[in-house]
Amino acid sequence: MLIENESGALSRVAGLFSARGYNIQALTVAPTEDESLSRLTLVTLGNAHQIEQIVKHLNRLIDVVKVVDLTEGAHIERELMLIKLSAVGNYRDEFVRLADIFRGTIVDVTATTYTVQMIGETQKLDAFIAAIDPAFILETVRSGAMGIMRGEKCLQI
Amino acid sequence: MELTGAQILIHFLEDEGVEHIWGYPGGAALPIYDALDTDAKKLQHILVRHEQAAVHAADGFARSTGKPGVVLVTSGPGATNTVTGIATAYTDSIPMIIITGQVPTSMIGLDAFQEVDTVGITRPIVKHNFLVKDVKDLAITLKKAFYIATTGRPGPVVIDFPKDVQNATSHYEYPQEVALRSYLPVVKGHSGQIRKAVEMMLSAERPIFYTGGGVVLGDGSEELTKLVRKLGFPITQTLMGLGAFPASDPLSIGMLGMHGTYEANLAMHHCDVLIAIGSRFDDRVTGNIEKFCPTAKIIHVDIDPASISKNVVVDIPIVGPVQQVLQEMNALLDKQAQQPQAENTQAWWAQIEEWRSMDCLKFDTSGTKIKPQAAVKAVWEVTKGDAYVTSDVGQHQMFAAQYYTFDKPRRWINSGGLGTMGFGLPAAMGVQMAFPDATVLCITGEGSIQMNIQELSTCLQYGLPVKIVCLNNGFLGMVRQWQEFFYDRRYSMSYMDSLPDFVKLAEAYGHVGIRIDNPATMKQQLEEAFALKDRFVFIDIITDQQENVYPMIPAGAGQNEMILV
Numbered sequence: 077m078l079i080e081n082e083s084g085a086l087s088r089v090a091g092l093f094s095a096r097g098y099n100i101q102a103l104t105v106a107p108t109e110d111e112s113l114s115r116l117t118l119v120t121l122g123n124a125h126q127i128e129q130i131v132k133h134l135n136r137l138i139d140v141v142k143v144v145d146l147t148e149g150a151h152i153e154r155e156l157m158l159i160k161l162s163a164v165g166n167y168r169d170e171f172v173r174l175a176d177i178f179r180g181t182i183v184d185v186t187a188t189t190y191t192v193q194m195i196g197e198t199q200k201l202d203a204f205i206a207a208i209d210p211a212f213i214l215e216t217v218r219s220g221a222m223g224i225m226r227g228e229k230c231l232q233i
Numbered sequence: 234m235e236l237t238g239a240q241i242l243i244h245f246l247e248d249e250g251v252e253h254i255w256g257y258p259g260g261a262a263l264p265i266y267d268a269l270d271t272d273a274k275k276l277q278h279i280l281v282r283h284e285q286a287a288v289h290a291a292d293g294f295a296r297s298t299g300k301p302g303v304v305l306v307t308s309g310p311g312a313t314n315t316v317t318g319i320a321t322a323y324t325d326s327i328p329m330i331i332i333t334g335q336v337p338t339s340m341i342g343l344d345a346f347q348e349v350d351t352v353g354i355t356r357p358i359v360k361h362n363f364l365v366k367d368v369k370d371l372a373i374t375l376k377k378a379f380y381i382a383t384t385g386r387p388g389p390v391v392i393d394f395p396k397d398v399q400n401a402t403s404h405y406e407y408p409q410e411v412a413l414r415s416y417l418p419v420v421k422g423h424s425g426q427i428r429k430a431v432e433m434m435l436s437a438e439r440p441i442f443y444t445g446g447g448v449v450l451g452d453g454s455e456e457l458t459k460l461v462r463k464l465g466f467p468i469t470q471t472l473m474g475l476g477a478f479p480a481s482d483p484l485s486i487g488m489l490g491m492h493g494t495y496e497a498n499l500a501m502h503h504c505d506v507l508i509a510i511g512s513r514f515d516d517r518v519t520g521n522i523e524k525f526c527p528t529a530k531i532i533h534v535d536i537d538p539a540s541i542s543k544n545v546v547v548d549i550p551i552v553g554p555v556q557q558v559l560q561e562m563n564a565l566l567d568k569q570a571q572q573p574q575a576e577n578t579q580a581w582w583a584q585i586e587e588w589r590s591m592d593c594l595k596f597d598t599s600g601t602k603i604k605p606q607a608a609v610k611a612v613w614e615v616t617k618g619d620a621y622v623t624s625d626v627g628q629h630q631m632f633a634a635q636y637y638t639f640d641k642p643r644r645w646i647n648s649g650g651l652g653t654m655g656f657g658l659p660a661a662m663g664v665q666m667a668f669p670d671a672t673v674l675c676i677t678g679e680g681s682i683q684m685n686i687q688e689l690s691t692c693l694q695y696g697l698p699v700k701i702v703c704l705n706n707g708f709l710g711m712v713r714q715w716q717e718f719f720y721d722r723r724y725s726m727s728y729m730d731s732l733p734d735f736v737k738l739a740e741a742y743g744h745v746g747i748r749i750d751n752p753a754t755m756k757q758q759l760e761e762a763f764a765l766k767d768r769f770v771f772i773d774i775i776t777d778q779q780e781n782v783y784p785m786i787p788a789g790a791g792q793n794e795m796i797l798v
């Protein structure tokens with residue numbers, strides 16, 4: 077969705093979700109090329125009726141300029157993850173291979189750690205994590221999904 | 234014109250046509266209070282005795298006039314005292330502007346004296362709110378606030394106004410217009426949908442209109458009355474909608490919902506076409522949603538898309554202003570070759586009349602105690618059904634709704650959505666301010682009236698001749714009723730002990746107090762009380778302690794599962 081780039085706009089969106097008992101699975105937000113607007117992608121779960129209600133209530137917020145439900149059409153979804161792994165001995169090679177398979181990039185290296193950067197759909201990032209013994213995972217940070225419609229359709233004002 | 238922020242506020246309010254502002258001063262609002270003294274020409278400030286009352290008074294003004302109510306308070310406790318009032322207005326979609334003083338911008342976030350996060354506290358109970366950080370934005374922010382509050386589905390807007398911004402200066406010019414790219418209220422209903430709705434109405438055999446507060450707020454009363462009479466369909470109105478269609482018209486089958494009439498609730502349950510207008514399928518109306526209108530096709534007209542199919546999925550949604558949509562329906566009907574056929578609904582009416590003959594609102598008048606129902610009826614007679622009636626929350630509110638026959642919109646003023654005890658008296662002050670010569674009365678209980686009793690002082694100061702009709706049953710009656718029905722008569726904390734002598738209390742505040750405890754003299758005493766046109770009169774009516782509100786649909790039951798007397 078597009079929201080006014082004003083203090084408080086984000087808390088209105090978040091407040092709506094908590095007040096009405098909807099859940100937020102992930103949320104990303106940053107200003108757009110038009111500095112007066114922020115683009116916000118929010119991932120939530122619900123049946124068709126619930127999603128319709130969520131969209132209607134979001135539209136009711138004065139700071140919300142435009143909302144689309146990306147899942148209604150073809151769209152691209154991407155998430156960024158930075159994951160720090162304990163990498164010693166044989167695992168140094170092993171993690172390079174694994175990162176490669178998932179098209180991740182090692183962006184920071186120390187004698188005992190790697191930090192891998194990976195971009196993809198949420199499920200792919202989940203799969204990468206699942207492929208690694210949790211004992212080796214030191215830290216993960218994920219952006220939450222961002223989405224955009226495929227083709228010429230745009231979310232614009 | 235170069236003015237301070239505080240002056241800009243006063244000039245703006247006058248330019249916007251605001252005549253009354255309810256409030257209470259304090260540190261963070263002092264520059265505004267000073268500007269009020271130096272700059273206000275027509276604007277009148279009414280000093281209440283508690284900020285909650287300021288909001289309810291402005292709310293009563295708004296409900297009775299259709300114009301936005303305006304409130305001014307200081308930061309911190311001033312702001313927090315307004316919260317109940319704001320929530321009350323929000324739940325019932327009342328246009329209001331609440332201006333709160335705030336600590337200087339440089340001190341925000343430092344836990345300064347009398348600092349609270351007003352914008353954060355009020356966020357879930359306002360249509361929108363603003364923190365003004367720059368005096369240059371003040372005038373346009375005010376304009377936006379009025380625009381947002383009064384258009385679309387109305388609601389309260391809070392403007393948090395830091396003290397340094399009140400003192401900063403800027404050029405002022407009244408902004409004539411405002412446009413918001415993110416806020417475009419619907420101005421017209423979809424014609425195709427309206428046509429479909431009219432067709433559905435014409436083919437109905439068991440139709441019913443179910444109309445709510447949206448008709449009052451959207452000034453749709455006249456068009457609604459035309460439409461209902463043209464079609465000859467039964468109409469039931471919600472607690473919030475009373476008066477939009479005249480209750481004394483035979484087509485009106487009374488209020489629906491938890492304490493609605495037998496005929497209204499049964500007609501809802503058995504109808505085949507439900508025409509919902511400006512009503513929101515509230516749980517106090519629908520009862521058990523699973524059992525709601527099982528055989529009906531539903532048409533729903535509402536200004537707010539989010540109200541449609543929220544609780545009940547509807548067949549023909551129409552998003553638009555009720556007045557415009559109803560007008561278009563009337564026009565369509567006039568043009569149409571096919572006209573409403575009375576015989577379509579003949580059997581339905583016969584059924585409704587049978588239900589109606591149950592006379593579910595009858596009550597026993599033989600005893601020596603005053604029945605609250607009889608008191609309301611007597612008040613209706615004495616005021617010739619032409620008063621503005623505000624109310625609090627409890628049994629008395631339901632008796633008022635059931636027995637004061639409302640024939641005009643904006644005459645019945647109560648906190649239907651939030652159910653705020655303490656609303657009635659300050660709301661009546663707001664109405665009386667708007668209509669100085671009208672009869673304004675507040676039907677209340679001895680519990681509710683004590684929640685804003687301090688306003689007796691305000692009424693003296695401004696000479697507001699409100700009449701308090703206190704149905705004094707010595708109980709938090711509605712609580713007692715639920716305890717009787719659902720908690721084995723364990724009357725936990727519902728008895729009101731140590732009540733004040735309300736007659737003396739009224740006198741102590743410089744008013745007239747009258748006690749009525751005899752059914753035989755009630756009418757005469759009421760006549761005397763209402764004859765005191767320019768005095769505030771507290772009428773303390775001692776009523777039957779055991780009386781209950783009937784009919785009643787217990788919470789969670791279906792509309793056809795009523796408890797009758």
Ligand SMILES: Cc1ncc(C[n+]2csc(CCOP(=O)(O)OP(=O)(O)O)c2C)c(N)n1
Pocket residue numbers: 625626627628629630652653654655677678679680681682704706708709710711712
């Ligand atoms: C501020 C607030 N607190 C509590 C309640 C719950 N409540 C609803 S009705 C009622 C009793 C009201 O008693 P009274 O004003 O004496 O009216 P009665 O029911 O006796 O007519 C109470 C406590 C409420 N509605 N509002």
